[in-house]
Amino acid sequence: MTLTPHRPPAATAPDQKGQDQTASRPRAPGSPPRLDDRYTCEDGTVYLPGIAALVRMIADRTRLDRRSGLRAASFISGYEGSPLAGFDLELGRRRALLEPLNVVHRPGLNEELAATSVMGSQLAAGIGLSSDSGVQGVVGYWYGKAPGLDRATDAIRHANLVGTHPDGGAVAIVGDDPGAKSSTVPSASEMALADLYIPTLYPADSQDILDFGVHAALMSRAGGLWTALKISAQVADGASTARVHPDRLVPELIGRSPHVPSGRLLGASLMEMERSLVADRVPRALEYARRNRINRIVVSSPDDRIGIVAAGKTYLDVRNALRLFGIGDDDLRRLGIRILKLGMVYPLDPVIVHEFIGATAAGRGLDEIIVVEEKRDFVETMLRDILFRHPGAPAIVGKTNEDASTLFSRFGELDVDAVSRGLAGRLAEHHDVPAARAWLDTEGRRRTRIELPLAVRTPYFCSGCPHNSSTKVADGTLVGAGIGCHAMVLIMDPRQVGDVVGTTQMGGEGAQWIGMAPFVSQDHFVQNIGDGTFAHSGSLAMRAAIASGANITYKLLYNGTVAMTGGQEAIGGPGLADLVSLLVSEGVSRVVVTSDDPGRTRRMLRGGSTKVRVRPREEMLDAQGELAGVPGVTVLIHDQQCAADKRRKRKRGQQDTPTTRVMINERICEGCGDCGRKSNCLSVQPVQTEFGRKTRIDESSCNLDYSCLDGDCPAFVTVTPGTGRERKPLGDLPPMDEAPASRTTGTFSMRITGIGGTGVVTVSQIVAMAATLDGRSARTVDMTGLAQKGGAVVSDVKISAEPVEEAAKVAARTCDLYLVCDALVGTDPANLKVTEAHRTTAVVSTTRMPTGAMVIDTTVGFPADTAVHSAIDEHVARAVYLDAVATSEALFGDEQFANMLLVGAACQAGALPVSAASIERAIELNGVAVNTNVQAFRRGRQSVADQDTLAAVLDSRNLHAEIEASSDAVRAVLAAGITDPAVTAVTVRRYDELVAYADRAYAREYLDLVARVDDSGMGSEVTDAVARYLYKLMAYKDEYEVARLTADPVFAETVARTYGHDASTAVRLHPPTLRAVGVDHKVGFGRWARPALSGLARMKRLRGTALDPFGHTDVRRTERELIGEYREVIEQVLNAWRSGRIGAGDKAAVTELLSLPDMVRGYEHIKLDNVARYRDTLRRNLTALLS
Secondary structure, three states: OEEOOOOOOOOOOHHHHHHHHHOOOOOOOOOOOOOOHHHHOOOEEEEEEHHHHHHHHHHHHHHHHHHOOOOEEEEEEEOOOOOOOOHHHHHHHOHHHHHHHOEEEOOOOOHHHHHHHHHHHHHHHHHOOOOOOOOOEEEEEEEEEHHHHHHHHHHHHHHHHHOOOOOOEEEEEEEEOOOOOOOOOOOOOHHHHHHOOOOEEOOOOHHHHHHHHHHHHHHHHHHOOOEEEEEEHHHHOEEEEEEEOOOOOOOOOOOOOOOOOOOOOOOOHHHHHHHHHHHHHHHHHHHHHHHOOOOEEEEOOOOOOEEEEEEHHHHHHHHHHHHHOOOOHHHHHHHOEEEEEEOEEEOOOHHHHHHHHOOOOOOOOOOEEEEEOOOOOHHHHHHHHHHOOOOOOOEEEOOEOOOOOEOOOOOOOOOHHHHHHHHHHHHHHHHOOHHHHHHHHHHHHOOOOOOOOOOOOOOOOOOOOOHHHHOOOOOOOEEEOOOOHHHHHHHOOHHHHOEEEOOOOOOOOOHHHHHHHHHOOOOOEEEEEEHHHHHHHHHHHHHHHHHHOOOEEEEEEEOOOEHHHOOEOOOOOOOHHHHHHHHHHHOOOEEEEEEOOHHHHHHHHOOOOOOOEEEEHHHHHHHHHHHHOOOOEEEEEEEOOOHHHHHHHHHOOOOOOOOOEEEEOOOOOOOOOHHHHHHOOOOEEEEEEOOEEEEEEOOOOOOOOOHHHOOOOOOEEEEEOOOOOOOOOOOOOOOOOOOOOOOOOOOEEEEEEEEOOOOHHHHHHHHHHHHHHOOOEEEEEEEOOOHHHOOEEEEEEEEEOOOOOOOOOOOOOOOOEEEEOOHHHHOOHHHHOOOOOOOOEEEEEOOOOOOHHHHHOOOOOOOOHHHHHHHHHOOOOEEEEEOHHHHHHHHHOOHHHHHHHHHHHHHHOOOOOOOHHHHHHHHHHHOOOHHHHHHHHHHHHHHHHOHHHHHHHHHHOOOOOOOOOOHHHHHHHHHOOOOOHHHHHHHHHHHHHHHHHOOHHHHHHHHHHHHHHHHOOOOHHHHHHHHHHHHHHHOOOOHHHHHHHOOOHHHHHHHHHHHOOOOEEEEEEOOHHHHHOOOOOOEEEOHHHHHHHHHHHHHHHHOOOOOOOOOOOHHHHHHHHHHHHHHHHHHHHHHHHHHOOOOHHHHHHHHHHHOHHHHOOOOHHHHHHHHHHHHHHHHHHHHHHHO
């Protein structure tokens, strides 16, 4: 086999690198199961993801060919795209399985060229196959998503007319995304495939993929034409147990095809080729489908009056809906309901249709056919055509009822809930089916109030993603979106990414401006594009823009990977130096290259034929401004490796990991959000502290991009870890007793909600594999969409004692276990609808994981814990809460094991119908950080079985140091008469801080005013606000205070506990003196600078005096003014309270007013901008309160 050598296998962990070497060895009888059994097991039941099934079907077909005496090779080409994004990667991982089977994989530059190459595989035998290979024919496989099919239609139309070889065959594997979860357009491919005269098979699950995949190739061979597999997102992203056996599939053949493929499409033979396609080859395919019962009447009786027709994944929705109504196969026969499962949706077989509507015991056919299908009325229309003028034709309904009301929607994606509503309504209202009526009545009695999510988690760029920098534009810039990760600008804050207009198809990037420019006042346009898209077809759009004379700047990200679909290499993409030369030769007016590492980029360009300026990424906006003034087409190339690719390679040891870490001194941090806006990075996370909202670097997710160091904030510290980390290794928990048994009977349903990239899909796979090991049947579906980019991901799991035909997606109010790995996704009403207050157990992570909006906007916060608890508790029978990320970090030093902690908690709570031993075995089979994941699972069990012991372990491993209040502060606050414990704690801490900030007299001024407010009787909430925000204004962070806090003992101890007492640190500062001499970035001040910083801190007595060298700037004068202004506001409020102008009913407004200094955040110009907003808001609120 020849697999592209420059596209490495994308294994999920270092341990899997050796997996391919043993993949082709079947497991010996009696030996323990292996993950590779899904490919190598020849007799038994395997748990098979949809993508894995597509790979196995090629191997199964080859083995079947060889048993029948045919030695046929396989040629695979296509272009990655969801929901088939992982297909080519899985082919690469399975080299050892496929190599002996003569499988050749050539990833396509784009879809149409891939289709043309597959056409070539059918012509190879006509010119003579190599005698050395012993190959008699070639089966070609083309893969792509539905928009890729649209692009490749011309190529495939040619290829299908040419036809397939009698010893070969050609199968188009088309991925459909009907809900557009990871596409720019919703899609259903069957109409396009029918227009191409391509017989189309529609698998419902992995078992169908194995069976239909073999049939598709043999049908193509027998018919002399292409066939297709329609793979919907829920099938590709799903998994199920499948039965395998060498003799499971014994096709009934129809004889050798007389068709000989020919590329001679001009001349007299052309019309004959068209005639043979329509009149000979399509009928032969239909005959093959008929003989092999690809379409089946699965339930029938002599007394039937109603027929239901469905195909693929929608067929499982129908069976699931009927089961929800309490209607089994015996009930269907008693009720007179017949079901036709279509395996081939085009062409629709008239023979099976007539058999389906055929005579019953009453001497007549069916009264009605209900067609259940997604999108357009495709099958419904063909049924009407076949039965037109048929004397016994039943009524046919599908998309609408007789009164034109909607029955099954033409829009979006059908799921089991939508199918249940439509089917129940039809059966109850028109056929008086009692079970359907009872289900409708029950649903009607349920609450139907509108619920809104607490907050929305939208997809976002990965931490350290180059797009965080490359998509930024100047205010007022028109920006074009396209295909790739950068398309997420469509759902991001325009303040970060510009005014996005004109989204295009892949390869159309920038061409929309050609049609806009003559008619709009703006004279310049910026278009984002990736190097993968440029290689695919985007270079043509750029050429068109050059030819049109448009003024446009292309921002081309050169990151070395097709990141959106899993990290494939951009096939045919030129090197950086060649790319620059190509652009200039095409007529680009000017090319500028920016880079996160200009030195590396200059080395890459060395020796190129075209000279180009390389600038640091910090100058990207300046470069864009310059290019905007250059007429014609200009290109800004940003050279920076994909963060996800970088992370994968570091984990596998293929790339060095920088030693420098970044931390934020939370005492210096103002929580202004500037670092979040500068870096646009999800690892720069807001965190609530004793002193309000601050920012913290999430070390587990940080990809060490360092863009957060931009800006002028002095809170950043770079750390080089030491060798003597204080943290001691965590002792392993021994195997525990078996967990309490689940009380679930029948099919068990589980929903897992979380964030993409955090292992949610892994959880569903492990639980399903554990069920398989226990001898049960399992189905899963992972609804990911753009979840890998920090968005919401939902995985559903169903487990049953025996195989059951039903959808993997959990229906409303049928969930037994609701595993909430992220509170925002878990409290989304769209997910909560599967829970049931008397049935569902919820296991919930309380960790606050911020959204992109929370990172860049300080006004957006995480919902309160009480709101999360309330949203969950009212929907479930019982709930277990656990801060999974904090626990994982404390126990294992990494957040990636958080989800397995939750699985352990669910298991110990008796909420999982699989054994703990099988879960641990499934973890071993997964092969990733096995021991730690097993320990996380056991610690999760311990969190339920022995909370006190786990709490003690966590306390002993706390990395964050604390400081105790001084006895002087305690005495002073008690003497002031403040008695409320919460207010006392707040005031005591701040009294100590103000003593250190200035002196006792200064702290006494603070305490006296807080005590007066407390004495007023306005309540502890008002006093607490004054205690917090009077301190905030009085302890403004000037140069002396920043210098003092750089040596903060609490922060120093936290660094030591995290990285060792011998860790070296450097404070990153950009003081005015450096700015004055032209230094435009922060400089690290390490150990050598500590004496100077200490000396500066001791100069605090100069603060605010005539001798203060820093006190005469606008920001320092403003800070001092704010203290007086706030004191005056407090006095006005106290006077109004004493005079009765405000009363008890105004306490909330008073608390809000006195908390407004929380708006005063940041340093220098950022602080002054916030002060202006604060003063304006303060003025309005005070006027409203006192009026």
